[in-house]
Amino acid sequence: MTDRIRPLLAGNWKMNGTRASLDQIKAIAEGVKAPLSEKIDTLLCPPATLLYVATALCDDSPLAIGAQDCHSLVSGAHTGDISAAMIADCFGTHVIVGHSERRRNHAESDALVRAKAEAALTAELTTIICIGETADERDQGQTLDVLKRQLAASTPDGAASETTVIAYEPVWAIGTGKVPTSADVEEAHAFIRRELVARFGGDGEKFRLLYGGSVSGANAADLLAVANVNGLLVGGQSLKAADFLAIYSAFERQFA
Numbered sequence: 736m737t738d739r740i741r742p743l744l745a746g747n748w749k750m751n752g753t754r755a756s757l758d759q760i761k762a763i764a765e766g767v768k769a770p771l772s773e774k775i776d777t778l779l780c781p782p783a784t785l786l787y788v789a790t791a792l793c794d795d796s797p798l799a800i801g802a803q804d805c806h807s808l809v810s811g812a813h814t815g816d817i818s819a820a821m822i823a824d825c826f827g828t829h830v831i832v833g834h835s836e837r838r839r840n841h842a843e844s845d846a847l848v849r850a851k852a853e854a855a856l857t858a859e860l861t862t863i864i865c866i867g868e869t870a871d872e873r874d875q876g877q878t879l880d881v882l883k884r885q886l887a888a889s890t891p892d893g894a895a896s897e898t899t900v901i902a903y904e905p906v907w908a909i910g911t912g913k914v915p916t917s918a919d920v921e922e923a924h925a926f927i928r929r930e931l932v933a934r935f936g937g938d939g940e941k942f943r944l945l946y947g948g949s950v951s952g953a954n955a956a957d958l959l960a961v962a963n964v965n966g967l968l969v970g971g972q973s974l975k976a977a978d979f980l981a982i983y984s985a986f987e988r989q990f991a
């Protein structure tokens with residue numbers, strides 16, 4: 736862990752959460768307090784239906800609210816989509832793009848992910864670009880090739896460490912309870928770091944690299960101890976405040 740890099744704990748609710756879940760957002764917002772909030776950033780990405788009310792709920796909290804996807808255009812005839820500008824209009828500050836569930840379920844290409852990331856940058860949202868190999872790709876020894884291709888093709892030339900976060904999420908680890916070894920995470924993150932430095936020079940050293948995939952309160956501390964892991968992207972364990980705050984506590988132990 737490079738101490739210049741401010742860690743980020745991010746939660747992705749995926750297609751979960753209704754108005755009845757707002758009490759969980761409130762509890763998380765109240766739980767991410769100073770002094771730790773002065774050292775690490777926290778973010779929750781609820782479904783788009785809750786975005787506006789969630790930002791209002793978190794008005795007095797360090798907890799940032801973001802979205803899970805955006806269209807590459809600002810507006811137009813795109814039924815069901817939301818634009819980066821709309822997210823910003825709801826006071827969202829972040830957006831996830833290129834999540835493997837979007838890549839798989841909506842056939843999103845690297846080029847489309849890059850266009851979405853460009854739109855997010857234009858809307859002045861912090862963009863979390865997800866990359867990661869499938870189980871087959873891993874079994875065939877292609878992990879680093881996949882990461883190289885996805886990172887290069889999904890990241891805009893205008894990306895910078897202030898505005899862009901890279902999340903390494905092995906597809907086979909998402910929602911499965913399977914987590915790569917620390918050595919595997921270290922290898923992947925070191926590779927991503929090298930690629931970013933090769934492309935962005937010194938600024939590549941400063942990008943935040945998140946690990947995601949079956950993160951829980953039980954494994955968060957071990958993951959955070961891995962070199963070049965600057966935070967975590969959490970799915971299932973971000974839905975309940977108690978689970979998410981248990982992961983936040985692991986940050987406390989690592990970074991306070």
Ligand SMILES: O=C[C@H](O)COP(=O)(O)O
Pocket residue numbers: 747834904908909910911947948949950968969970971972
């Ligand atoms: O965006 C979050 C990831 O897909 C991880 O999900 P998970 O923590 O439920 O495995």
